[in-house]
Amino acid sequence: MIYGHFAISLIAEKKVFMDNSQKRKRVLITGCSSGFGLLTAVAAAKTGYDCIATMRNPAKADYLRQALKQAGAEATIDQLDVTDPEAIKAIAAKYAPIDILINNAGILIMGSALDITAEEMQRIFETNFFGAVRLARAVAPQMIERRSGLIINVASLAGLTGHLFNATYSSAKHALIGFSESIRLELKPFNVKVVSVEPGFHKTEIIRANANLTDNFYDKESPMFEYNRGFLRLMLDEVVPRAAEADAVSGKIIEIMQAKKPKAHYVIGKDARVVALARWLGLASLVDNIIYKKFITAVRRENRRAQAKKEARKKP
Numbered sequence: 001m002i003y004g005h006f007a008i009s010l011i012a013e014k015k016v017f018m019d020n021s022q023k024r025k026r027v028l029i030t031g032c033s034s035g036f037g038l039l040t041a042v043a044a045a046k047t048g049y050d051c052i053a054t055m056r057n058p059a060k061a062d063y064l065r066q067a068l069k070q071a072g073a074e075a076t077i078d079q080l081d082v083t084d085p086e087a088i089k090a091i092a093a094k095y096a097p098i099d100i101l102i103n104n105a106g107i108l109i110m111g112s113a114l115d116i117t118a119e120e121m122q123r124i125f126e127t128n129f130f131g132a133v134r135l136a137r138a139v140a141p142q143m144i145e146r147r148s149g150l151i152i153n154v155a156s157l158a159g160l161t162g163h164l165f166n167a168t169y170s171s172a173k174h175a176l177i178g179f180s181e182s183i184r185l186e187l188k189p190f191n192v193k194v195v196s197v198e199p200g201f202h203k204t205e206i207i208r209a210n211a212n213l214t215d216n217f218y219d220k221e222s223p224m225f226e227y228n229r230g231f232l233r234l235m236l237d238e239v240v241p242r243a244a245e246a247d248a249v250s251g252k253i254i255e256i257m258q259a260k261k262p263k264a265h266y267v268i269g270k271d272a273r274v275v276a277l278a279r280w281l282g283l284a285s286l287v288d289n290i291i292y293k294k295f296i297t298a299v300r301r302e303n304r305r306a307q308a309k310k311e312a313r314k315k316p
């Protein structure tokens with residue numbers, strides 16, 4: 001994993017202070033072992049925030065340490081599994097007062113809605129939805145008390161539109177966006193701001209080392225078997241190679257942290273903006289048709305390939 005190429009140089013180096021004191025603003029970020037979390041932690045520390053970078057597995061902290069060192073920045077690294085409610089309460093108390101919470105931790109388990117197991121669905125919701133909800137509920141009272149705060153929820157383009165072979169992930173991200181929009185209004189009287197960030201595909205570990213397939217993905221009895229192969233081919237050939245650079249997202253999150261009046265939604269990446277615009281223009285079915293055609297073409301190609309392999313094996 002190489003994280004040498006940061007957008008940090010583009011970010012003005014200024015110390016970030018609370019409005020009426022000389023104390024630096026404290027930001028707590030989840031899921032900082034890689035991807036957006038790691039990049040945002042480094043960029044926030046470099047920008048002058050008092051950064052608490054959490055991760056579920058501290059054995060992975062060396063990537064972050066290395067990136068911080070390279071950037072000449074410092075952050076506090078602590079352990080937090082967002083599926084552990086007691087640990088969430090403890091961390092919210094340990095680092096109070098938290099000025100900014102970034103709910104970034106997330107997992108992806110790909111598979112059709114028929115194949116994915118109930119346990120896998122549960123795991124996605126526990127991490128991508130309930131983890132963020134629990135953190136927001138743990139930190140919001142401190143913010144309410146101080147009449148100041150910002151909660152940034154990292155949702156996804158998959159939270160704005162359906163996502164084939166990712167129904168559970170998409171559902172959890174839709175739920176997260178619904179939660180963000182709702183508490184944005186509830187917390188407004190207390191000057192606590194809530195933002196939802198909705199990136200399209202970006203090059204992070206979630207589409208590489210951390211990309212999981214359901215345990216049933218290769219189940220030959222599944223009616224989805226042939227379609228699973230095609231979907232995977234589509235991801236590998238068309239989606240992953242075209243994913244955008246991850247520092248676009250961390251850079252935008254830093255901008256949001258510094259905005260006086262942050263918006264409710266930030267759609268990030270060309271793919272996400274095109275899909276969001278098409279939906280806004282009432283052209284959702286056009287986008288669906290394009291994606292479906294690509295998917296079916298990939299399925300047919302993959303099936304031909306599998307058939308050719310089978311026949312080659314039969315030959316003496």
Ligand SMILES: NC(=O)c1ccc[n+]([C@@H]2O[C@H](COP(=O)([O-])OP(=O)(O)OC[C@H]3O[C@@H](n4cnc5c(N)ncnc54)[C@H](OP(=O)(O)O)[C@@H]3O)[C@@H](O)[C@H]2O)c1
Binds near residue numbers: 031056206243
């Ligand atoms: N990259 C994209 O294309 C994309 C697009 C839209 C939205 N997103 C969202 O962006 C967020 C960050 O993902 P990423 O793209 O940066 O992928 P990533 O590189 O895989 O990072 C995900 C991070 O979440 C952590 N995590 C997973 N389960 C956790 C748990 N139970 N407790 C605490 N941390 C946990 C991972 O830790 P481990 O190292 O321990 O697994 C990792 O640090 C996710 O919410 C994802 O859904 C990503």
